[in-house]
Amino acid sequence: MSQHSSLAGGEDEQSATADERDPANGKAPKTDRGRKTLRKLLDAAAQEFGERGFHEASIAGVTSRAGASIGTFYVYFDSKEAIFRALVADMGRLTRGWIAGRVKDAPDRLAAERLGVAAFIEFVRAHKDLYRIIMEAQFVAEDAYREYYTSFAAAYRRNLAEAAAKGEIRDGDHEERAWALLGMSVFLGLRYAVWSDDIVPAEIGAAVGDLIENGLAPEKPPGGSKP
Amino acid sequence: MSQHSSLAGGEDEQSATADERDPANGKAPKTDRGRKTLRKLLDAAAQEFGERGFHEASIAGVTSRAGASIGTFYVYFDSKEAIFRALVADMGRLTRGWIAGRVKDAPDRLAAERLGVAAFIEFVRAHKDLYRIIMEAQFVAEDAYREYYTSFAAAYRRNLAEAAAKGEIRDGDHEERAWALLGMSVFLGLRYAVWSDDIVPAEIGAAVGDLIENGLAPEKPPGGSKP
DNA sequence: TTGAAACATGAGTCAACATTCAAGTTTGGC
DNA sequence: GCCAAACTTGAATGTTGACTCATGTTTCAA
Structure with a gap:
């Protein structure tokens, strides 16, 4: 695995020396x-x-x-668009890498969601204007944008399915849930990272974690009673 | 006072027949x-x-x-930007109005959320390219964009607080929840309205409603037993 | 009926870039 | 050291499209 390098195109490194082309940009440096x-x-x-x-x-x-x-x-x-696309692809790699690192020790999926939200907020805060680039991609390079979020959603879906299999979460439509969770993170990122810095990421993770875990319904304790 | 209106921001209306000026554009027609x-x-x-x-x-x-x-x-x-802003403001009014109409008879908040999500998906489907305008406003007229979503979030917050007071939902941070719910709707709209039409809005509303209501945690029924 | 305020017109102005290219400079393998 | 490939340069080109303005037409109150 490559150590990602800043934002730049940390491609596959080495490889057969030969052509390290990626279709995104046209030319690759030799020296x-x-x-x-x-x-x-x-x-x-x-x-x-x-x-x-x-x-x-x-x-x-x-x-x-x-x-x-x-x-x-x-x-x-x-072209101008070519370098923009290169940037979007890079951000995807960077973001996923960052979150993966922060989440890998989570004991279960619900814990992972909490950590994941917090990690995402942190990441966006540290890369505010780069994050703008992703969002703007929707209008500059829609396919790159879809790819970016679709691959996030796919990862979510996998994780949810896995967790459901283990009995860590209830069964349900994982695709819809994936997009719902993704949307939560993105908007919380917008509100609490891009637009304001005032709340500590872990707290947001906790609040959202609670929402995701238990929902909004009032608790129904065993002996409970409700109007 | 207006009851409900999940997403809808009850406008202010008022105004006589006279001049409907908004500072957005420069000139108003007389004839x-x-x-x-x-x-x-x-x-x-x-x-x-x-x-x-x-x-x-x-x-x-x-x-x-x-x-x-x-x-x-x-x-x-x-200017070009002036008419764009006028359009964004218009969309806000339209969207809130549509959802308010669909949600006003909901018996409680959790039911309203289900209806609201479905109504939002419907609305976006019916106005796909107009919806693009809102999203693009983030880069063309950020203040108009913030205003758009912030007023949605405020409506959510009010509704959640009210519901919590009635005991319809658990207590918690309503601001964070509001943005989380908003994000869900927006991304589900992107995925199931802008990018694809294949699922019926009510089903999405149901799935999300379940997520919002109960969360993902496995059920812990009083006398507990699980298939 | 009339004239002044409203409204309509669209060719022309102008600044802002993206992109090209012909000509120079540096690198690194031999 | 040599030189071909790799790299660098920035003025010139060409396009695009927002915005202006001088002139013409319509409306409507008096």
Whole structure:
């Protein structure tokens, strides 16, 4: 496994030296200088797009942040959209990696949900404007956006199915539940990470964990009574 | 006072017949001809923005759909962004109104949530591309976007607090819950209305309702036994 | 009937980039 | 050291589309 590197395209590393192409961008650097320039461009683009949004952002802005020239940009990417896509793909990898790390020791699924929500909030806080990039992808590169969330949903679905098999959660439609849970996280991220920082992630995880675990219905204790 | 209205933010209405000004756009029509033209422009803009997105959309596209000239457009709106904002505000009113109508007879909050989710899915299906406009507002007019969702969240919070007071739901942090529920609806709308039509809204409402009501934890029935 | 306020028109202006390209500079294998 | 491939450069090109404005038409109150 690769150590992911910042945001940049931490591809599969090594491999057969041969062509490390990914269809996203057109060209791959062969020398060290080239790889450094590519990295600088990606980091600069993350900043530029994050701060100004896709349409306000300019290639000139990216290259000047990167300390490169416009011509150089087009050596590494075919277009403005191409580098944007590269960024989205990267964010997906980064996010999943971060959450996976924070969740891997959870004793069961419901605990994992709590940790996962908290981890997600933390992550978004640490990458606010990069997170904007994902959201804007919906309008700039819809397929990349769908891919991003669909793969999250798929992971959720798997986890839920597994947990149901173990009897950790009730049975039900895991697809619908997956999207519901995903939506929760995303909106909590928007509210408590992008728009405000005032609540500690663990608390949000706890509140949501409780909601997910027990729902909103009043408790019905064994001897209970209700109007 | 208005009962219920889960998602609906009971407007303020009032106002005489006089000038329905909103600071959003610059000019208001005085004659009948003017009002008709304004309406045509708004409808055309909804189409144009919905189909092509804010940045791809052009004023020329709007005016040609409306059967008006470019100059006319600038009689009614100060800029491309101004008409976009007007559209977002309109959508907010429309959405809240629709859901309020569907939810008003719910016997209690948990039933209302079920109906609300289903109504929201229905609404988004019926206004797919208009819904895009809301989402894109995040990048074109962030304040309008925040306003849109914040007023939804506020309505949720009120309803939850009220329900808690009546003992219909457990106590807890209603702000966090509100955003969690909002996120659910939005993402289910994305998945089951914008991206696909294959599941009937009531079923989604039922599944989510169950999740919201009981959570995911395995049932712990009083005399306990499980198949 | 009339004239002034409302409204409509659309060619032309103008600034903002994305992208290209021909010409230079650096790297690294031999 | 040599030189081909890799890399860098930024002025020039071309497109696009929001917005202006001078002129013409319609409405309606008096």
